[in-house]
Amino acid sequence: MYEDFVDGTVYFSKEQKTMHLKLNVHLQNCTLHYLEGDKVMQADPRNVEMIQLGDVSFIYMNGELVRFIKAEEGVALVKLVKADLDELNKNTHGAYGMSTTSSSVNQIVSIGALGVSNLIYTRMRQERKEGKDLPLIEKYYFIFGDKIVEATRKEVEKSLGDNGKTKLKAFLKQNKIKWKEEASLIKLLEFFHQ
Numbered sequence: 001m002y003e004d005f006v007d008g009t010v011y012f013s014k015e016q017k018t019m020h021l022k023l024n025v026h027l028q029n030c031t032l033h034y035l036e037g038d039k040v041m042q043a044d045p046r047n048v049e050m051i052q053l054g055d056v057s058f059i060y061m062n063g064e065l066v067r068f069i070k071a072e073e074g075v076a077l078v079k080l081v082k083a084d085l086d087e088l089n090k091n092t093h094g095a096y097g098m099s100t101t102s103s104s105v106n107q108i109v110s111i112g113a114l115g116v117s118n119l120i121y122t123r124m125r126q127e128r129k130e131g132k133d134l135p136l137i138e139k140y141y142f143i144f145g146d147k148i149v150e151a152t153r154k155e156v157e158k159s160l161g162d163n164g165k166t167k168l169k170a171f172l173k174q175n176k177i178k179w180k181e182e183a184s185l186i187k188l189l190e191f192f193h194q
Contacts, residue, residue, distance in 0.1 A: 005035050008053040016047060023053055027083040027134055030064035061141065061148060069140075070186050073193040076143040077151065077185055084135040140185050142192070151185050167194070 008023035010032070022035040032043040032051055050068070051058040057068040059078065066078040140151035149159045153172075157165050171177070171191045178184045 005033075006053055008051060010034075010043065010048060011050045011052070012047045013049040014047045023051065025053075025058065025065050025081075027081065027136070030066070030080065030082055032058075032065055061143065066141070069182065070189060072189040074145065075189055075192040077189055078141050078143060079182070080137075080139045080141065082137045082139075084137045140182070142189075144192070151179065151188075153179055156188075167191070 005022035005024045008021060010019045010021065010023070012018065024033050025031070026033050026042070031045065032048065033040050034043055035041070045060045045063060045065075048060060051065070058065050059068050060066070061078055061080070064080060064082075066080045069077040069079055071077070142149045142151055142156070147159070149155050157168060160168060168191060171188075171194075175184075175187055177188055
């Protein structure tokens with residue numbers, strides 16, 4: 001997720017001590033990676049309560065690391081950022097969308113490291129310099145205790161009863177909620193504790 005490993009803090013849920021490490025978020029598996037010397041290691045998510053990278057917090061949701069946006073009265077808004085490998089495999093650089101040899105040569109992406117830990121960090125950095133940026137998928141979710149609802153109108157309405165749908169419609173209209181804007185989704189947190 002980050003250009004390079006950054007200083008961060010891992011908070012554990014058990015009696016393990018807090019750790020300060022060089023951290024990064026793996027974009028295919030949405031897992032936490034850290035440096036151990038010159039090796040890239042993957043953290044075991046089972047005991048991780050929260051990760052702090054600068055002013056950004058992350059938590060695990062269904063085994064994937066998500067950015068914690070905000071919580072109000074038991075409802076949290078989180079953002080999942082993941083590599084879009086389907087988009088990466090699309091190649092529309094030639095005539096009629098077909099690949100040409102020259103454009104294929106320039107479409108290098110260092111994905112050998114996807115899903116693998118214990119990599120040599122210096123080799124990974126060199127391969128990344130020779131590649132291109134990964135296309136990303138960004139999705140927002142509301143977490144209600146153990147219940148997770150994708151932050152789309154369809155999914156939120158599906159999670160509500162008829163009375164809730166009517167109230168939601170009025171709230172959306174009154175507050176001019178835009179489902180693809182983070183600020184609007186933060187405002188929508190108010191709806192859930194009315």
